[in-house]
Amino acid sequence: MYTQALNDPSSKIATVEEGEEKLNDYFMERISADEKIEPNDWMPASYRKTLIRQISQHAHSEVIGMLPEGNWITRAPTLRRKATLLAKVQDEGGHGLYLYAAAETLGISREEMQQQLLDGKARYSSIFNYPTLTWADIGSIGWLVDGAAIMNQIPLCRCSFGPYARAMVRVCKEESFHQRQGYEILLALCKGSAEQKAMAQESLDRWWWPSIMMFGPHDANSTHSDQSMAWKIKRISNDDLRQKFIDATVPQAHHLGLEIPDPDLKFNEKTGHWDFGKIDWDEFKRVLAGNGPCNRERMEARTKAHNDGDWVRKAALAHAAKQAARKSTRKAA
Amino acid sequence: MSDNKDMMPLWEVFVRSKNGLSHTHAGSVHATDAEMALQNARDIYTRRAEGVSIWVVPSAEITASDPSSKGEMFEPSGTKIYRHPTFYDIPEEVGHM
Ligand SMILES: [Fe+2]
Numbered sequence: 001m002y003t004q005a006l007n008d009p010s011s012k013i014a015t016v017e018e019g020e021e022k023l024n025d026y027f028m029e030r031i032s033a034d035e036k037i038e039p040n041d042w043m044p045a046s047y048r049k050t051l052i053r054q055i056s057q058h059a060h061s062e063v064i065g066m067l068p069e070g071n072w073i074t075r076a077p078t079l080r081r082k083a084t085l086l087a088k089v090q091d092e093g094g095h096g097l098y099l100y101a102a103a104e105t106l107g108i109s110r111e112e113m114q115q116q117l118l119d120g121k122a123r124y125s126s127i128f129n130y131p132t133l134t135w136a137d138i139g140s141i142g143w144l145v146d147g148a149a150i151m152n153q154i155p156l157c158r159c160s161f162g163p164y165a166r167a168m169v170r171v172c173k174e175e176s177f178h179q180r181q182g183y184e185i186l187l188a189l190c191k192g193s194a195e196q197k198a199m200a201q202e203s204l205d206r207w208w209w210p211s212i213m214m215f216g217p218h219d220a221n222s223t224h225s226d227q228s229m230a231w232k233i234k235r236i237s238n239d240d241l242r243q244k245f246i247d248a249t250v251p252q253a254h255h256l257g258l259e260i261p262d263p264d265l266k267f268n269e270k271t272g273h274w275d276f277g278k279i280d281w282d283e284f285k286r287v288l289a290g291n292g293p294c295n296r297e298r299m300e301a302r303t304k305a306h307n308d309g310d311w312v313r314k315a316a317l318a319h320a321a322k323q324a325a326r327k328s329t330r331k332a333a
Numbered sequence: 334m335s336d337n338k339d340m341m342p343l344w345e346v347f348v349r350s351k352n353g354l355s356h357t358h359a360g361s362v363h364a365t366d367a368e369m370a371l372q373n374a375r376d377i378y379t380r381r382a383e384g385v386s387i388w389v390v391p392s393a394e395i396t397a398s399d400p401s402s403k404g405e406m407f408e409p410s411g412t413k414i415y416r417h418p419t420f421y422d423i424p425e426e427v428g429h430m
């Protein structure tokens with residue numbers, strides 16, 4: 001979202017003689033004054049690295065996230081639902097592109113990031129390694145997965161890195177329709193036949209815990225959190241976000257007449273929050289390590305799409321080169 | 334960084350949200366040529382009627398001011414407060430001016 005050519009680290013940097021430490025102090029002063037950091041500003045190498053990792057993984061998640069939902073486009077039950085799902089999946093592709101562009105301002109190319117994904121060196125959100133077995137899953141994804149993503153992304157709109165914050169503002173504007181359309185799908189099922197309602201319940205049973213895990217490990221076990229908070233990349237802790245999400249979502253489930261699959265879930269009058277049961281972190285780690293239900297399938301689909309598109313990219317580049325050559329010979333003549 | 338022949342060049346996208354307003358920077362896209370850049374920009378930045386006109390500019394063609402010389406570049410205008418209307422005292426009874 002900024003011109004990449006300006007980011008060549010070998011060019012300039014007029015302030016080198018000031019020394020790294022002084023630069024870092026000045027950087028932290030700007031952070032504490034809530035100033036935005038822009039791509040060509042000096043930043044600690046570790047801040048740059050952290051952002052590249054986070055933004056590219058966020059982008060990969062948007063792109064891989066298209067797969068489980070894309071699975072149902074041809075089988076959506078009505079034309080209205082099909083048009084909606086197509087628009088939603090297209091939005092997710094757009095989110096991926098805004099994010100790749102934001103990461104590129106830090107000096108990494110989109111090709112490099114994509115290669116990291118294909119080589120299995122970069123992660124994407126674990127949630128997309130779960131299968132979409134029924135139509136109700138499209139409802140659950142919109143309601144819970146997009147709902148959790150919104151919770152995560154709203155504070156990122158205030159993130160200290162300008163291009164990431166701006167991309168998040170755009171993304172958040174688009175996300176609210178995603179969550180609403182998902183909830184509407186479940187609402188229709190819950191008002192329908194007993195089988196339809198059972199389908200909605202069964203779907204919630206499978207998606208609830210993975211959605212809760214989307215907020216990441218508990219604060220005490222979160223490796224990158226402290227530094228990210230200090231840099232104001234992260235504004236709210238994993239556990240606080242998770243609690244906010246649960247508090248917002250439980251009443252919505254009750255409105256649907258669905259039961260959340262957690263026997264320990266109960267409202268705590270003292271704190272004003274919903275207490276919830278123990279999260280199965282072994283499952284989280286298993287999926288993260290590549291052994292979820294669909295990890296291999298997702299990577300195969302992504303790799304195939306990338307390889308199948310190879311000739312198209314090459315042809316487009318060849319066409320552009322030919323057109324440019326023709327134009328310059330015409331000018332010369 | 335984007336000199337590699339196998340990479341699609343980067344373009345900056347400017348969108349006019351409606352007639353009467355100027356084009357503002359919306360983001361960037363990759364494309365092999367201007368026509369593809371326009372099409373990609375339309376798909377990526379105007380999916381919800383955000384625009385009536387799009388400009389695309391090769392990113393490499395943009396010349397930007399150097400952020401490390403922000404001081405020299407913009408300080409002179411910061412100190413010339415007499416360029417602002419509030420610098421001048423006009424008696425209240427004169428009314429709005
Ligand atoms: Fe998204």
Ligand SMILES: [Fe+2]
Nearest residue numbers: 092146175178
């Ligand atoms: Fe979404």
